[in-house]
Amino acid sequence: MFTGIVQGTAKIAKIADREGLRTFTLDFPPGFCVDLAIGASVSTDGVCLTVTEILSENQATFDVMLQSLAITTLGSYQEGDRANVERAAKDGAEIGGHPLSGHVDFTSEVVMVKSSDTNRLMRFSIPEAFRKYVFAKGYIAINGASLTVSEVNRAEGWFEVWLIPETRRMTVFEDKQVGDFVNIEIERSTQVVVDTVRETVQESLGKLQPLLEAILKEKGLTLEDFVSPQGKLK
Incomplete structure (x- = not known):
């Protein structure tokens, strides 16, 4: 899990392609890699990546699958580009932003x-x-x-x-x-509430749901307007 509080930016020092993989070598800010271990998770522009090798006190490598390259911006990155980075949150860490999984939608x-x-x-x-x-x-x-x-x-x-x-x-x-x-x-919590509201309305109204949505649309509203920004029903 990540907190969404970016700890700095890393420079993409090297990109190497292998069969089914692309390996990124990142140069991190001073101190970022202290106690960083192989297998640790690092959010890189919001994508959860796993450390595969530690090259120096400020440099590590990550393997990225082709699917991740296709559905995120990582596939377009070039050497010299920079990315937001954050290490995975430790147990008990303060959540300064909101919980993130590192799975891009x-x-x-x-x-x-x-x-x-x-x-x-x-x-x-x-x-x-x-x-x-x-x-x-x-x-x-x-x-x-x-x-x-x-x-x-x-x-x-x-x-x-x-x-x-x-x-x-x-x-x-x-x-x-x-x-x-x-x-x-x-x-995520907002997504859960929105989906739950829709499922509840659908179960209750059945075939009448499209009619309700049409009426709301005429008034400039949607079902989602009845959910608060905090992911709760109004």
Whole structure:
């Protein structure tokens, strides 16, 4: 498990392809690899990777399966690129963000960026299948960083987040521009509640559910509007 609090960025020092695998060698910030062991988990831009070899006090390697390359942004990375990194949380560790599994749900395109001297507003696309799980003031993980959704538009398929100076300093988001892609992991407890609500409504209404959804749509609402950002029924 990860906390969503990014501990720094790592440079992709080397990429090597083998049959069915791609091996990444990462250069980590000083101190990141203290007590890091083979088999340990590291969130790399939100993807849970396993250490396969420790090369030095600041360098380790990771093997990535072809499927992970295909469904995440890792498949497009080149040597010299940087990624957000976080080591797996230890038992009893404070959860500063929200619990993350390191299993990416989808990749999202950056569709708008507005920056000031301090803050940075970023807008991301959402595939239709996942729009029901994203709520204003709710959590979402972007490249392994736990962030709060500031606004969401399900009809148009986007959500926005604000980045404070510390987040900009500690992550790769400062370099992301329109057209770039990021890894997204939705907040699991919200997903469970939304799915449970839908299943309950379906069991109760049966064939009437489409009619209810049509009525709500006319009023600009969906079933998900009756779930709070904290993943609870309103």
